[in-house]
């Protein structure tokens with residue numbers, strides 16, 4: 001088990017190989033479809049609009065050496081107005097494939113967490129910019145919510161609660177490296193292996 | 204004659220709560236067995252450990268096992284003399300109330316406008332299936348069927364030349380293995396496979412879905428299908444896809460096959476993939492007394 005504490009350095013990332021298990025501690029951000037589209041449209045294609053400067057500063061600071069989690073949580077607000085994560089498993093990552101290369105490059109993201117894996121462009125970004133794809137355990141929603149020890153901030157609430165950016169502090173968030181910074185993809189390996197096995201079984 | 208008057212609302216709410224927060228014993232046991240077959244320290248073993256920890260925690264905290272509480276599918280068996288409309292109204296009340304209590308996530312999206320109804324009620328939701336039977340009691344079975352795993356299911360029309368699958372059980376075997384291979388880990392495996400042979404397209408799909416209500420340990424009454432189930436379970440696990448698609452020995456927890464009559468012209472095989480979060484529960488109402496299983 002590799003223990004990673006944020007911010008993560010490129011050197012730490014380069015040591016990880018597919019199949020490694022990691023335990024993550026520190027401040028990370030959730031982002032899914034609306035958030036990825038927003039980042040690319042506002043901060044990557046052309047001049048950032050004046051209204052979005054604060055958000056830009058937040059992301060530049062928070063995502064450098066940082067982590068994005070593909071997740072649309074079930075949340076709860078307590079009597080004092082503080083938010084809590086109730087259930088927070090990963091969502092399918094492949095929907096962010098069109099955006100992820102640019103987001104990793106622009107903000108210096110070191111790890112993307114989700115489920116189901118991503119495709120060639122993101123794998124390329126992992127190699128080019130020193131990042132990894134971490135697979136969380138699909139369906140482990142109650143357990144992952146418990147590793148979210150604090151909800152620090154909520155940005156872009158207007159996207160809807162599952163789609164907004166949640167800034168959260170996690171402790172011992174366990175994942176598996178399934179795409180590393182050396183071109184390795186466990187998804188490709190397992191697919192190739194299972195295809196050989198299938199041919200063998202059907203012979 | 205007037206229908207018998209009953210109020211199942213609170214019992215149905217309890218049924219939904221149990222389904223969402225407590226994984227059935229046979230599934231939990233099967234996940235534990237899977238863990239014994241994985242190598243210590245492998246990603247597959249760590250995935251199953253986390254899954255089992257999550258299952259225990261959800262039950263203890265009374266929180267949903269998974270945030271995607273899926274399609275609530277109710278199969279309702281009742282004797283003669285009850286109003287299906289009255290039972291359906293009680294089910295709707297239970298689903299709305301369970302959503303308010305966060306046992307269910309609002310999951311009903313209008314396909315035309317994109318608007319979420321917010322209470323899990325919509326056209327075709329919850330999914331209700333009524334059967335009148337000879338027995339005296341009412342039995343209601345519920346399955347919360349996750350969306351991610353639903354996306355990796357499918358339907359084949361045999362024969363299929365590319366898969367060398369003819370119109371027989373050998374052809375069925377070939378397409379089921381193809382479907383398991385294509386799903387990889389994307390349906391949150393280890394999975395349970397429901398197979399429906401025959402029927403027209405929708406009936407074939409329903410026969411596949413119905414199999415997911417069966418206990419993992421039950422044995423098919425048809426000896427040929429029982430044999431096919433065993434064979435497919437063993438062969439599916441030899442693919443090496445493993446939990447979450449991390450590679451490993453536990454790709455499937457079960458395979459259940461049902462068959463319906465078909466037209467001479469058609470031979471459909473449907474595959475329903477159920478994720479490890481196989482949230483089923485059932486209630487029996489007999490002489491005013493309710494029991495859960």
Ligand code: SF4
Pocket residue numbers: 089138139140269270271272273348349350351352353390391478479480
């Ligand atoms: S496929 Fe099942 S376990 Fe995975 S996210 Fe969906 S409901 Fe949860």
